[in-house]
Amino acid sequence: xxxxxxxxxxxxxxxxxxxxxxxxxxxxxxxxxxxxxxxxxxxxxxxxxxxxxxxxxxxxxxxxxxxxxxxxxxxxxxxxxxxxxxxxxxxxxxxxxxxxxxxxxxxxxxxxxxxxxxxxxxxxxxxxxxxxxxxxxxxxxxxxxxxxxxxxxxxxxxxxxxxxxxxxxxxxxxxxxxxxxxxxxxxxxxxxxxxxxxxxxxxxxxxxxxxxxxxxxxxxxxxxxxxxxxxxxxxxxxxxxxxxxxxxxxxxxxxxxxxxxxxxxxxxxxxxxxxxxxxxxxxxxxxxxxxxxxxxxxxxxxxxxxxxxxxxxxxxxxxxxxxxxxxxxxxxxxxxxxxxxxxxxxxxxxxxxxxxxxxxxxxxxxxx
Numbered sequence: 001x002x003x004x005x006x007x008x009x010x011x012x013x014x015x016x017x018x019x020x021x022x023x024x025x026x027x028x029x030x031x032x033x034x035x036x037x038x039x040x041x042x043x044x045x046x047x048x049x050x051x052x053x054x055x056x057x058x059x060x061x062x063x064x065x066x067x068x069x070x071x072x073x074x075x076x077x078x079x080x081x082x083x084x085x086x087x088x089x090x091x092x093x094x095x096x097x098x099x100x101x102x103x104x105x106x107x108x109x110x111x112x113x114x115x116x117x118x119x120x121x122x123x124x125x126x127x128x129x130x131x132x133x134x135x136x137x138x139x140x141x142x143x144x145x146x147x148x149x150x151x152x153x154x155x156x157x158x159x160x161x162x163x164x165x166x167x168x169x170x171x172x173x174x175x176x177x178x179x180x181x182x183x184x185x186x187x188x189x190x191x192x193x194x195x196x197x198x199x200x201x202x203x204x205x206x207x208x209x210x211x212x213x214x215x216x217x218x219x220x221x222x223x224x225x226x227x228x229x230x231x232x233x234x235x236x237x238x239x240x241x242x243x244x245x246x247x248x249x250x251x252x253x254x255x256x257x258x259x260x261x262x263x264x265x266x267x268x269x270x271x272x273x274x275x276x277x278x279x280x281x282x283x284x285x286x287x288x289x290x291x292x293x294x295x296x297x298x299x300x301x302x303x304x305x306x307x308x309x310x311x312x313x314x315x316x317x318x319x320x321x322x323x324x325x326x327x328x329x330x331x332x333x334x335x336x337x338x339x340x341x342x343x344x345x346x347x348x349x350x351x352x353x354x355x356x357x358x359x360x361x362x363x364x365x366x367x368x
Contacts, residue, residue, distance in 0.1 A: 003069040005082045005156070015078035023278075023299050025333040031325060031362030032078045033355055034301070035071075036341040039087045040108055042067030044344035050106050054089050057145045065154065070348070077355050078335075084149060086142050086160035093164050093173035095134040096127065096201065115175035118183075118190040126201045129162075129208035138162050162209055164202055167195035167242045169226045177226060184230065184238055191238065199242050206250065220247060221256035228261025228284070235266055240273060247274055254278065260340045261285070267293040282339040283307070291328050300328055302339030309338070309346045313353040321354065325361055326368040336362065 005012070021028035042063045043053035052059050064084050071079050094101050094111035103109050115121060129135055142160040149158060164170045171180050171194050183191050210216055224243065227235055247255050257270055260282035267285075270276050271294045279298050281290050283305025290300050308320045328334040336358050342351065361368060 003065055003072070003082075003156075005072075008072045011072075011076075012080050012082075015080050018078060019080070019335065022332045022335060025296055025299075025331060027330075027332045027364040030359060030364060031329045031366075032335045033358050033362070034079065034335055034337045035075060035077045035351055035355065036337055037067065037071065037075075037351070038341060039064060039067070039085075041342050041344055042070075045070070045348055050108060050344075051103050054087065054109050055103065057086075057141065058148050060087060061145060061148050061152065061154065068156075074348070074352055075355055076352075083157035083159050084145070084154065085158070086138070086145050088138070088141070090173075092162060093170050095138070095162075096132065096164060096205070097124065097174050098134075099174055111173050113173070113175050115171075115194070116179065118187060118193075120175075121190050121194045121197075124194070124197055126197055126204065129205050135162050135205075135208075163205055164198070166202065166222050166224050166239075166246055167198040168230075168239045169224050170198045170202070171195065172226045177229070180226075181229060184234060188238065195238070195242055199245060202246060203249070217250060218252040219254040219256075220250040221258070222246065223258040225258075225260040225282075227259050227266055228263045228282075232265045232269060236269060236273075240269060243274060247276075251275075256280070258282075258340065259285075264289040270294075271298050280339060285339070287324055288327050291334075295328075295331065295333060299333050299335065301335045302337045303328060304336070304338045306338055306343045306346055309350050309354070312347065312350050313357060317350075317354075318357065321358060322361060322368055325358065325366060329362060329364075329366045 015032070018028040019032045022032050039053055039060065040050055043050045046063055046066050048059060048063055053063055061084060068082050071077070089109035091101050091109050091111055093099070097114065099114045100112040101109055102112055115124065138160065146158055165173065180191065222243065227239060254277045255275060256278045257274065257276045258280035262284045263282065264286045267290055270279060276298050279290070279294060279300055281287060281300055281302040283303065287303035290303070294300055303324045304320065308317050324336065
């Protein structure tokens with residue numbers, strides 16, 4: 001194995017301290033930087049077909065190992081995790097509810113929605129996770145991946161899970177999102193029936209996974225991108241009760257939320273009603289609005305948009321970066337990054353230059 005995390009132990013510990021200080025709403029030596037790059041980006045960067053990355057576990061392991069080495073040797077952000085992960089794509093609702101899964105060439109797998117009408121919603125059943133063949137398949141793929149790692153002499157932490165999104169985004173995975181949004185207005189009772197079933201599924205899957213893995217998680221992270229496309233009034237009326245139930249059941253220690261898309265109108269609800277500890281701000285949202293609502297209560301991550309980096313670290317990109325640092329960094333409670341994740345198309349060289357640039361302008365006290 002070429003990547004040895006012990007080589008970077010001091011750097012990892014330094015980054016942990018920096019992040020801990022920032023998450024305590026204090027100012028460390030400089031602004032923490034975490035660039036979210038994962039398997040899809042690494043596959044693209046290393047010249048692999050993204051489709052094959054999700055289908056071939058050996059390729060998946062090789063790509064992640066090369067990606068970790070690149071991150072620690074060249075990117076040099078405040079990365080503290082170095083695990084190998086079973087990455088199947090955002091397809092778990094499709095697996096659980098038996099939707100077709102498509103594997104387009106050089107792209108991530110996607111679910112083909114199966115629900116179209118209220119009758120389809122009525123017929124939808126929540127399977128028992130304990131006897132579900134697709135959950136068993138995921139465990140088998142995890143064991144296969146561990147065997148590959150052992151064969152290759154890779155002694156790194158390994159993670160996998162089976163879980164679905166909270167009800168709104170889960171619904172938009174197995175039903176066309178436009179139909180979901182429309183029915184929230186035209187047939188709210190049908191959508192509430194669907195959300196009830198999806199919340200039941202979320203609880204059953206989470207509890208089953210904890211029991212089978214012999215753990216009890218009291219930290220919860222949700223991804224709810226689809227909240228961006230409904231009004232705050234609609235969110236509070238039809239979605240908030242479900243998201244709140246999840247956080248109250250599993251978020252005793254910490255509560256994380258990723259919500260891509262323009263979510264400015266929901267920030268106050270996320271902060272005050274859901275009591276989010278850590279919020280990943282997608283690049284389409286206003287970082288200024290997030291700071292206005294969340295500063296001192298919720299740690300803010302991200303705020304930078306991939307689209308601002310496709311042409312490299314030019315003056316336009318630098319201005320966007322300086323604006324983010326100027327708005328969110330003072331007082332701590334902010335971790336710099338690209339909201340959500342980094343997409344293929346942003347060059348590795350640009351990311352390396354970005355990290356170096358933020359290290360220079362992000363020293364405390366901020367003077368921009």
